Amino acid sequence: MGNFKRIPMKRYLFISSLILATAFVPLLCSAQDTAQTSTVLDTIYANDNKNVALFFPEPIRQGITGSDNFVFTYNREKEQYFGLLQAKPGKDSNLLVVNRNGAVFSYIVRYKAQLSKLNYFIPLSSAIGNERPNLALPILTKKEQQANNADYYLRACTYLLNNKQPMAIRTLQKRNDGIVLSVTNIVFDKEELYFVIEIENTSSLDFDLNFLKLSIETRQKGKRKSLQRLYQEPIFKHNLPSKIVENETVRFVYVLPKFSLSNDRRAILKLNEKDGERNIELKILHRFINNPD
DSSP: OTTOOOOOHHHHHHHHHHHIIIIIHHHHHHHHHHSOTTOOOOEEEEOSSSOEEEEOSSOEEEEEESSTTEEEEOOSSSOOSEEEEEEOSSOOEEEEEEETTOEEEEEEEEEOSSOSOOEEEOOGGGOOEESSTTOOOOOOOHHHHHHHHHHHHHHHHHHHHHOOOOOSOSSOEEEETTEEEEEEEEEEETTEEEEEEEEEEOSSSOEEEEEEEEEEEEEEOSSSOEEEEEEEOOSEEESOOSEEOTTEEEEEEEEEEOOOOOTTEEEEEEEEETTSOOOEEEEEOHHHHHSOO
16 A cells, blocks of 8 residues: 555554643534534444455545544555555444545444445545534535536546455356457446446457447336346546457446346447447346445
8 A cells, every 4th residue: 555554553542642632622513513423423344355446535634443443544654545454343333534624524334244335436425524613515516516526526436446455246248250359347426326437449459439338228018028128328438449449358337227127128338449349239128227336
C-alpha cells in the first residue's frame, strides 16, 4: 500500500485517546447538533485475513477505531480517498472517520469470519455531520449533482479496476475465434450496479469494437413462445476501448441503474465486431444480478 503505516497497537490506542480528548470532543458535539440522536449507525464487518476497503467521497484526514481488535489504516502522509479495515475476534466497536472537508462518518464495526462484502463506497449523504459548527451540506443544482455523480462513478470504477482481488465470477465467460468476453464482477453500490467486464484477444488479428450492449431478455409465455429484449442504457462507462490488439486484455466498467430479474428473465451482454464476424452473446442469469458483490 505504499505509504500506508501500521501503528503498534498499544501506541495506537494511546495516540487515539489523546486525539479523542483534544480533537473529537468538539467534533462530536458539532456532529450531534447536525444529526438526530435517534440515528442508527450502519455496521461494517471485517476479519483478520482480508482487507475491507472503505472508499470515501473526500480524502481521509483522520480515522479512529474504539477497540484494539480493530485496525483502520490509511495514508497519513498523502491524503487518499480510501482506508483499509481489519479485525480480530472480539467485542463490537466503532469507527470514526473525518474527511478533508470536515464531514464526519461513524459506523459500528464487527468481526465476522466469512465476509460477503469487501468494498464499501460511501456517499457524502451518509455523513452524520461536520466538525465545523453550523456548516450545512451544500445544496447542489441538477447540473452540479450530475457532475458530482460522474466524479463519484469515475473514482468507484477506478478503484474496482485497480482492485487486485481475483475474479469474483468465474463462470460468466464466452469465447469466439480467439476473443474472450467475461464479466469478472458485479458490484452493487447506492442505487447502481457496476459491471466489471473483460475482453481478451488471444488471436493474431486486432479486434475493432463496434458496440457492447446489455439487454434484458424476457421469455414470453403462451402457445407461441418468443423472446423479447429491452436495451439497458449505461449511465456511465469507464475505460471502454475502441480496439483490442492481438494478445491484449482490457478491463472496463459499465454502471447501470439498479435492477433485479425474475426467474423467466436474464441479462444478455452482446459484443459486436466492426467489419467482422467475431460476435459474442454472453448470458447472465438472474442469480448473478440479484446477488451482486
